[in-house]
Amino acid sequence: MDLLALTDFNLVARHGGFGRAARATGRPKATLSRRVAELEADLGLRLLERGARTLKLTEEGRALYERTAVLLTEVDQTAAEIASGGARPRGRLRISAPMLFSQIAMGKLAAGFALAYPEVRLEVTTEDRAVDMVEEGIDLVIRVNPDPDESLVGRIFVRDRLLVVAGPGLARPEDGTPVPAVVRGSADRSATWAMRTPAGPSRIAVDPVLGLSSLVMVRDAVRAGVGAGRLPVSLVSHDLADGLLVQWGEVEGPEIALWALYPSRRLLSARVSAFLEFLKAAFPLGTSEELAAYITS
Template sequence: MDQFRQLQAFVAVVQSGSFVRAADKLDCSKAVVSRLVLELEAQLGTRLLNRTTRRLSLTDSGSDYFERGRQILDELADANAAASATTAQPAGRLKINAPLTFGNLHLAPLWGEFLKAYPQVELDVTLADRVVDLVEEGFDLAVRISAATSLQSSSLVARPLSSDRAILCASPTYLQRAPAIAQLKDLAQHSVMAYSYWSAGDVWTFAGPQGPESVTTHPRLRANSGDTCRAAALADQGIVLQPGFLVGPDLKAGRLVEILPHYRGPALGIHAVYPSRKHLSGKIRVMVDFLAQAFRQPGWL
């Protein structure tokens, strides 16, 4: 126990830059902090800190010891947080961001079930298709849908929930009156309803029989809402490239028809994204587990 307190004191001094601030952080006196660090140095038989009247600095031994000591304390804090999450009832406000259409179609029906299961959690749900900055905007968790390899931020943890693909389709009426589509390049001559947030812009790429193929489209309509693109397609105005979770029911009912089915649209990954694994709160942990279970067998696949 004494060595643990010594390590706490030493790491706090280094992180705060002074014995006084370390004492405030540990809720004890400066004399206690100083004694603990001196005892640690004596026990190790080496000086960890260079002390002057103006500043503190780490010795070579102190630098190595600090890095290892900080890691030990961080791992202990993580273990405590994980244990608390499994025993304590999740509580508090959980701020979530999700895409507009997916949020309305596939998340909204789940919130009531979650609230019943966790009565002490409050949900604050914001639906927007733009990519929010979780830390800057104060979100605990986001559901993101993107090309399977596009989650590149090393600062975020992404847990897969499900998958989908973008499907090229149009209404039967539009296809009857428009020029025939025999090859992918024929799309360049057609009316297209384009989703503004599509990462590749007007260039649509598919996995074709001979490998990847791309075509540059010429949108007649652009919208930052997949629902708007779908509505225009249902009104016989052109072709859309939209996820199965949105157009799947229309394809099954015959309101839309898949075009060039031997060309596979981009794979989409559906993830729960949160800032860090460290000190993960119980409310985030249970929400991620809840969503993973809910989308284990999604209806659109």
Template sequence: MDNDLDLTALRVFHSVVRAGSFSAAARDLGAPRSTVAKRVADLEATLGVRLVERTTRSMRVTTEGEVLASRAERLLAEASDIRRRLSDAGQAPRGHLRIGVPELFEQITMGRLAPWFRRKYPEITLELVTSRHPGDLIEAELDAIIAFGPLPESNLVARRLVRGSMTTVAAPDLPGLSELRHPRDLLRMPLIDVPQNWIRQWAFVRGDEEEVLRIDPVLTFGSMLTARDAAVEGGGVAKIPTILARPEIAAGRLTEVLPEWRGPAKDLFVVFPSARSVTTRLRAFLDVLQESVDNAPASGERI
């Protein structure tokens, strides 16, 4: 068996001891409890000692666990400092980056951004992994994750890239559009939905007003890109991210429906383990990503 100390597992163990339970550590790390438990078990197997005695109701750190916990913070800080110093040693950022991204964001943004990033930093290789949850930072051993908010509470560091919103759209010649005055009028229209957690409702806000509709869509998809295309083809009214709607509206293939009523904002964040974990190559990627978001063509300040 490989007896090298797994720093990711050590970081998880340290969080468990600090938080006082596996469940609390999972919340702090933004990871599934099963992942936290497995990392600690793997560390115990590597070291050949029991670090934590656990029952269904309680947890107790063993003597061996207390010895390791007392050294863990310094070990982790030193490892982070070594990694950062090695990363900063070259004249230009270099090395491999592994970034988690939501599937939709990857499809509409990263195909253009990644080559731009590589042209600017040719000594960095970039690997994108589809990810939906900040907890994947631990499970997939990622440098950072791009995630839509709201984010769960944790000890991870999150930087907001941009505020987002949803735009309601339809093909310009869809019958009945001229009669729409209020979100409730949409219930008379054919609706295209991409349900979140299979909740069949649309929320709208206008100033201090809020309207939540329980909808009965005629078309239901698992992809916002598919919903956009169906709306372009006249399939009905869709509610899609503004970043997807903009090009089609500009080209005249879609029109905005009830523009004064907006879907609740959904911010986009980049999440990483800690401020100390930001290497020069990750910092370079974050700078290019922020520049790309800031310079995206906009109608207003939404993405």
């Protein structure tokens, strides 16, 4: 059965004629007449008795109208609710997030979202690699400074900065002697770090004595006094305030931007829209200090 033809039949039945239905809806009278005739041919039933001036439902037409009018009204109301955001998000929502953000903030975010939207089944995986969202069934990804991707759209929800920090017992040498350093990843023995200080731009030579795969581990090692490290404000602001770490300068280079990305579609699901709004509410300013406060609160 043609749903559009059934809808047009209901319009004519509700308004009591083709002319009235056409005037009320702005639909051409000829189109309504053709659609109803097609529905009658499809069903093999006469649904309307067409007189010279009057039109009335046959017994079969009245039965069809009474059984389908309520259903079509519910369909219209549901579509209107979804379009206006009134429908409550439900179903599975799969998110991929980077390791550091997952370790320091994603658990709290996920718990808050689950409490706010109990009908959504949230699944979060930790991936620093670029995932194939369509192939792997991911609805939304959180990434740090992602490469441009024409198939994805999104927004920045938090900006962070890198600082050069060290334990209070490690003095910065003034004679160019390499400073022991804790780095993420493999150790580059010829590394230098450029940074901004109150006195102006500065560069220090570093001797990477320890390479670790996680910035949380880097922070812990720096805090233990192994060497200096480059760490985001959000991860070390509490330690700086407590005197567990001291700041040597701010790393030169682009800022750290956390993006929420999703496939480039004209219409977003209510689940993804709800999570984007939840992120916006959690970080209304989107600053590193706000993220640090969120982590420690």
